[in-house]
Amino acid sequence: MPNQISTASVAFAAIGAALLILRPDVVGLIGCALAVQARLACNLLDGMVAIEGGKKSPLGALYSEFPDRIADSLFIVALGYAVGWPALGWFAALMAALTAYIRVFGGSLGLAQDFADRWPSSSGWPCSRLHA
Numbered sequence: 001m002p003n004q005i006s007t008a009s010v011a012f013a014a015i016g017a018a019l020l021i022l023r024p025d026v027v028g029l030i031g032c033a034l035a036v037q038a039r040l041a042c043n044l045l046d047g048m049v050a051i052e053g054g055k056k057s058p059l060g061a062l063y064s065e066f067p068d069r070i071a072d073s074l075f076i077v078a079l080g081y082a083v084g085w086p087a088l089g090w091f092a093a094l095m096a097a098l099t100a101y102i103r104v105f106g107g108s109l110g111l112a113q114d115f116a117d118r119w120p121s122s123s124g125w126p127c128s129r130l131h132a
Contacts, residue, residue, distance in 0.1 A: 012036075020078040069097050
């Protein structure tokens with residue numbers, strides 16, 4: 001169940017990114033904002049269901065990270081296209097993914113991982129800033 005929630009977050013991100021690019025009017029932007037919130041809700045729920053609901057799976061760690069990187073990249077790249085600077089969107093998506101990679105790599109070395117939502121490596125940070 002948590003893995004399906006993580007996968008759903010990618011679907012919401014794809015919908016929001018498409019709306020941001022293809023419908024740059026009020027309706028499209030509101031739809032994109034709703035998709036961002038749905039994606040963030042999925043990001044919160046997958047971990048809660050896995051940990052609190054006792055539904056951890058062997059692939060849970062992968063599903064906890066990989067769909068988040070795809071979803072963040074979809075939104076960030078779409079934002080670059082929406083503002084007329086696609087290269088900036090692609091660069092920002094790469095930097096967001098690399099930041100998350102460094103955090104996970106540090107965790108694999110036994111270093112503490114901080115999810116305090118203060119830094120770009122925090123889960124959900126890029127999408128929550130998209131509303132600004």
